[in-house]
Amino acid sequence: MAILEVKDLHKQFEGFQVLKGINFELEKGQVMSIIGSSGSGKTTLLRCITQLETADQGMIMVDGSITFDSASKKKLSSEEKRKNQLKTGLVFQSFNLFPQYNVLENVTLAMKLAAERRPDFKENKKEIYEEIDDKAKVLIAKMGLSEKLKNYPCELSGGQQQRVSIVRAMALEPSILFFDEPTSALDPELTGEVLKVIRELAEEKMTMVIVTHEMDFAREVSDKIIFMDQGIIAESGSADDLINNPKTDRLKAFLSKVK
Amino acid sequence: MTFGKITTDLLAGLGQNIELFLLTLAFALPLGLLITFGSMSKFKPLKYLTKTFVWIIRGTPLMLQLFVVFYIPGLVFGYPMKSRMFAAAIAFIINYACYFSEIYRGGIESIPNGQYEAGQVLGMTKSQTFFRVVLMQVVKRIIPPMGNELLTLVKDTSLARVIAIGEVIMAAERYTARGLIWPLFYTGVYFLALCGILTLLFGWIEKKFSYYR
Numbered sequence: 393m394a395i396l397e398v399k400d401l402h403k404q405f406e407g408f409q410v411l412k413g414i415n416f417e418l419e420k421g422q423v424m425s426i427i428g429s430s431g432s433g434k435t436t437l438l439r440c441i442t443q444l445e446t447a448d449q450g451m452i453m454v455d456g457s458i459t460f461d462s463a464s465k466k467k468l469s470s471e472e473k474r475k476n477q478l479k480t481g482l483v484f485q486s487f488n489l490f491p492q493y494n495v496l497e498n499v500t501l502a503m504k505l506a507a508e509r510r511p512d513f514k515e516n517k518k519e520i521y522e523e524i525d526d527k528a529k530v531l532i533a534k535m536g537l538s539e540k541l542k543n544y545p546c547e548l549s550g551g552q553q554q555r556v557s558i559v560r561a562m563a564l565e566p567s568i569l570f571f572d573e574p575t576s577a578l579d580p581e582l583t584g585e586v587l588k589v590i591r592e593l594a595e596e597k598m599t600m601v602i603v604t605h606e607m608d609f610a611r612e613v614s615d616k617i618i619f620m621d622q623g624i625i626a627e628s629g630s631a632d633d634l635i636n637n638p639k640t641d642r643l644k645a646f647l648s649k650v651k
Numbered sequence: 652m653t654f655g656k657i658t659t660d661l662l663a664g665l666g667q668n669i670e671l672f673l674l675t676l677a678f679a680l681p682l683g684l685l686i687t688f689g690s691m692s693k694f695k696p697l698k699y700l701t702k703t704f705v706w707i708i709r710g711t712p713l714m715l716q717l718f719v720v721f722y723i724p725g726l727v728f729g730y731p732m733k734s735r736m737f738a739a740a741i742a743f744i745i746n747y748a749c750y751f752s753e754i755y756r757g758g759i760e761s762i763p764n765g766q767y768e769a770g771q772v773l774g775m776t777k778s779q780t781f782f783r784v785v786l787m788q789v790v791k792r793i794i795p796p797m798g799n800e801l802l803t804l805v806k807d808t809s810l811a812r813v814i815a816i817g818e819v820i821m822a823a824e825r826y827t828a829r830g831l832i833w834p835l836f837y838t839g840v841y842f843l844a845l846c847g848i849l850t851l852l853f854g855w856i857e858k859k860f861s862y863y864r
């Protein structure tokens with residue numbers, strides 16, 4: 393069964409249709425890339441799935457839960473909304489790290505706040521926090537950032553900041569991790585280190601959806617690519633198929649531009 | 652009249668300035684935050700009511716507001732103000748709360764949306780995001796304008812003499828009335844000292860917050 397299912401998704405801003413019926417499915421452990429020119433609705437699609445925006449019409453199912461369904465009248469409770477929110481993680485183009493917290497605190501803040509809901513929080517606060525710190529340190533070490541635990545975001549390079557934001561999203565163990573142009577804000581020589589950790593996550597079978605302009609990377613890491621154009625999926629398929637044998641003129645034109 | 656006697660006399664006057672300063676600070680800082688929430692409210696009537704109020708307070712002289720607070724209760728409602736300091740504090744608190752609220756609002760609006768969105772996608776509630784993520788960034792950003800505003804407040808406290816509070820300039824004017832003019836200019840030293848302390852304090856606070864951007 394698909395871990396992510398998007399059906400007939402529509403979204404407009406002040407009468408301007410940005411998403412005009414998006415349909416796709418993604419299997420657990422797969423990596424899907426979204427390509428397409430600027431303004432085609434890629435960011436809006438991610439924001440609708442990660443609930444930063446509310447779609448107008450359609451259905452979204454993440455890991456067995458329907459997180460959005462315009463046909464259903466049922467109102468989700470705030471607890472259900474929060475649960476749904478945690479099923480998806482999002483890595484922003486501009487990192488959005490919390491500047492006043494160091495690397496470890498950035499990664500652990502949300503987990504520590506979530507732990508306050510545990511019934512045993514009061515008695516075991518210290519142990520719970522230690523557990524969270526230990527878990528975070530393992531993940532941070534995996535990203536090669538152990539030496540930066542106590543550094544603040546302003547003391548890190550863009551590539552390091554983006555790696556911290558990836559750890560921060562992963563630490564909450566989302567079912568699917570979304571990336572919105574994770575390397576677009578980086579100097580070219582720093583994109584490699586970020587792409588490397590995404591590649592490693594792919595090898596560990598993390599389910600991911602990546603909006604990217606790095607065609608070589610997309611082809612290499614993705615099981616599936618979709619090409620968005622003016623709010624629809626103009627073409628989709630396996631990575632090699634799509635990039636080596638584009639069928640539509642629009643995709644051909646797009647590929648010749650980015651290459 | 653010895654120099655020492657005048658110095659201590661003026662110092663007693665300065666006590667009134669400091670009292671008014673501290674009272675204003677203690678109450679206008681939190682009240683300003685309430686006004687900020689009002690002026691940023693999604694509930695339109697509250698928003699426009701608050702904004703109109705802020706506009707009136709910022710658009711009229713503090714001196715006039717002092718007169719209004721001091722005289723109107725007695726003239727209109729038959730309850731004359733008993734304490735001059737109380738009246739002055741009310742006027743100052745309301746006036747400065749409005750200015751502080753604008754500083755807070757500027758600070759809050761300067762925080763990029765991405766900070767709230769990051770909080771949301773990490774499953775934090777709106778209030779957690781505000782108090783644990785946004786607030787400290789706002790505090791950092793409002794320190795310099797706050798420092799400025801507090802320097803203005805220190806100097807504004809001598810306006811309280813219009814409702815006969817014996818603050819430092821009023822204390823000096825008693826000498827002027829008797830033909831001794833220099834104590835009036837001497838009060839400048841007191842203000843410089845207070846402002847100097849504030850400037851050092853704010854420099855220190857700014858440094859404390861300089862570990863992040």
Ligand SMILES: Nc1ncnc2c1ncn2[C@@H]1O[C@H](COP(=O)(O)OP(=O)(O)O)[C@@H](O)[C@H]1O
Pocket residue numbers: 405406410428429430431432433434435436437
């Ligand atoms: N909050 C918004 N309000 C109005 N228009 C928006 C908003 N967000 C996106 N848009 C518009 O939607 C279109 C698609 O934007 P976006 O999803 O960011 O595209 P992409 O990520 O593919 O570049 C653009 O024309 C953009 O101007």
Ligand SMILES: [Mg+2]
Pocket residue numbers: 434435436
């Ligand atoms: Mg985009």
